[in-house]
Amino acid sequence: MPYNESRLKITTGAKGQSELIENRPLLALDVGDARIGVAISENRILAYPLCTIQRRTAKADISTIAQLVATHDPIRLVVGLPLRWDGQISIQGQKIKGFATQLAKLVPAEIVFWDERLTTVEAERLMIANKTRRKKKKQKVDQIAAALILEDYIEQFQLDAPID
Numbered sequence: 001m002p003y004n005e006s007r008l009k010i011t012t013g014a015k016g017q018s019e020l021i022e023n024r025p026l027l028a029l030d031v032g033d034a035r036i037g038v039a040i041s042e043n044r045i046l047a048y049p050l051c052t053i054q055r056r057t058a059k060a061d062i063s064t065i066a067q068l069v070a071t072h073d074p075i076r077l078v079v080g081l082p083l084r085w086d087g088q089i090s091i092q093g094q095k096i097k098g099f100a101t102q103l104a105k106l107v108p109a110e111i112v113f114w115d116e117r118l119t120t121v122e123a124e125r126l127m128i129a130n131k132t133r134r135k136k137k138k139q140k141v142d143q144i145a146a147a148l149i150l151e152d153y154i155e156q157f158q159l160d161a162p163i164d
Helices: 013-021 058-072 091-104 119-129 134-160
Strands: 026-031 035-041 048-054 076-081 110-115
Touching: 026 058, 026 091, 026 134, 035 058, 035 134, 048 058, 048 134, 058 091, 076 091, 076 134, 091 110, 110 134
Parallel strands: 026 076, 076 110
Antiparallel strands: 026 035, 035 048
8 A cells, every 4th residue: 555755655557657667676675673674676576585684773774775775776665654554654654754754865766655564464474384483583574574565566566557
């Protein structure tokens, strides 16, 4: 589910679809207080976990993300935004918006927000189903959640694509 706000926004419809066809990847971020999960989609069909950033300071975290952006040159960063059940932005969502506003000053890629409700719960469920060990689960859950956010984002554009 998209969330829109000025420079930090999402484009939809034909324009958004044509941008997804460009030969540049998408990156997704699942921003938490302790870690930031990162996922990538190079072909705009599949998303896969890329890495987990251990949070230090906002400046250091933004610098690390800026390095990932420089390395992968994404057309867009999809940032998970936790919303409440009524669709309003949660307190954590407000913190993430502030972080993304700082990030937008340093990276050339467009930053868009995407509803991330229950992605971490789903990531944990998948890891339990795959019998992932507890230590490995802690290391991977945020990047898997980021991949789920990115898959949902990509799927929405595929559903909105015109049928020839």
